[in-house]
Amino acid sequence: MTPKLVAGLEPPYYTAVFTSVRPDAPEGYAETSARMQELVREIPGLLGYESARTPGGIGITVGYFRDLEALxxxxxxxxxxAAKAHGRKHWYDSYSVHIGKVERSYGYERE
Structure with a gap:
């Protein structure tokens, strides 16, 4: 299966970029991550999200939100x-969050 990217969004919208460093498989992480994916889909104004992780433990998740209220x-x-607090205490070696307003967006997909 080919991964699908979030595309075709009409600006302006907002992004939350979460970049983290953590061990590959900390206890309880997968379950909490799955729960967060369920919950964020319920947020009115969520446009989508994408995630990736390197074998060395660097991860990045980008969430796309229609407006700051949704974010x-x-x-x-x-x-x-609660999940963020637990992550700081038990999972993450470090992380950063960047919030941005997108004013231009475009993409490409091979047919």
Whole structure:
């Protein structure tokens, strides 16, 4: 199966870029990640997300949100906040978050 990228979004919209360093398979991470994927899909204004991880433990997830209200709804979601706190204590060696406003977007897909 070919991975699908988030494409065809009409700007402006917002991105949340989460980059992290963690061990490859910390206990409980996969279950929490799956739960976060379920929850974020329920946020009105979520346009999609993409994730990737290197074998060395560097990961990046980009979430696309229609507006800052949608992004804040995700940031302030109680289960998401609890997962972030648990991650800081148990999983992540480091992480960074970057929020941006997208004013231009384009892509390409081979037919």
């Amino acid at each position: 804040d709804a995700w940031r302030l979601h109680a289960e998401h906040q």
